[in-house]
Amino acid sequence: MKQLPAVHAVLGDDRVARLIAAYGRTETVAAVREALDAFRRQRQGADLSATVEAAAEVLENRHRSKVRRVFNLTGTVLHTNLGRAPLPEEAVVAATAAMTGAIALEFDVERGSRGDRDDLVEEWLCRLTGAEAATVVNNNAAAVLLMLNTLAVGREVVVSRGELVEIGGAFRIPEVMTRAQCRLHEVGTTNRTHLRDFEAAIGPEVAALMKVHTSNYTIVGFTAQPAEADLAALAHRHGLPFLIDLGAGSLVDMERWGLPHEPTPREAVAAGADLVSFSGDKLLGGPQAGIIVGRKDLVAQVKCNPLKRALRMDKVRLAALEAVLRLYADPDRLAERLPTLRLLTRPADEIAAQGQRLLGAVQAALGTRAAVSLEECRSQIGSGALPVDLLPSWAIVLRLPEGGTGRGRRLEDLAAALRSLPEPVIGRIANDALWLDLRCLDDEAGFLAQLGRLA
8 A cells, every 4th residue: 555656746747747738637636536546445556657547547438428439230220329310411511510600590680680490491391391381399209299289288189099109218109198288089990990980089179180100110911091181181171180290201202212112291291281290310311300391370380389499409400400401402412412311222232342341350350259251131221210121231240159158148248349449339139149230331441440459
């Protein structure tokens, strides 16, 4: 214990002066004391160099940002836990401009008076969806909550039983309705609901008919759901609004690029929906947002709801969203400029060629710890968007040597080693192997540069 240096001696070291310059004196002194306390608890002596190194490690760990870039090699392109859609460069530039200076957020520059922040994106949203008006909030759950609380508070909303969706984090449509202070009136059965079920439910307590797109699961087989146009006509005959929650919210027909069809807001508006809500950070490829488009008078009511202010979008994401929406004006180049669409449409042979380039380096880094191969696999578009439609892809597959005990634990340890790299590599464990799906690997050089640390 006597071999531990004094605090003032450590602070006088030139290496600590550099720590003070980087982290400040208060933080550095606290880190030195913490390092010395750790040595004392372990009943371990330490010289000056060891103490400085320990203090530097304390500071590095404490100040490492928890917002860390990772390599998404899970095989899920729009991964909820990994931030969903990567933003295009245009959105990054716009968001940076909004963060670093004053912008005309709620200010009409031409008239020199107060404006509406929705004006930043409303014109583009109307142009891209065919709607009369639009507004945006924090996310799609907020959009659904706001629509229901505005149009159906204290009354009933009719929904098919087969569409009572649960989204990530155990948020469920029935519970959202309860928080919106309206009552769920479910009709039909899990697999089959007919127009007559909706018509039979309409009474004096009903405020709206609602359709929820089941974007995170599918029901197949003996199924039936009424067409949106028929639901809209039924609602309008009874003087009721027809609402659609689209969830994933693609702004264009994905079939143009050989992807599965996903209902678009334009289709919903054309079918007669009065309000349509959808996400900004899934198939749209933008920042987190909940978007509501539809009839001008109903959108105006939504915007007058006091909850709108509590759920509104901030200036940074509004700037990013506007930049993303502008890209849709040039659909011929959209797959090149929108990262989400570029990753979804990446050819399998291009991914395979990348895997061949990486195979040797990965094997060299792992040595005898695992056998490395390149194998075909299937990528998932996203758990909240087209969950059952898979894309052909290729993965680097890591398999443990035969024999030995605790193979499952050792495979988990291998996955943890990859996650411990400076830019964590996140794969998936399946079929007694660790799969690194290369569909989303767009920084090959960065991936290769840190492999040496695995050794």
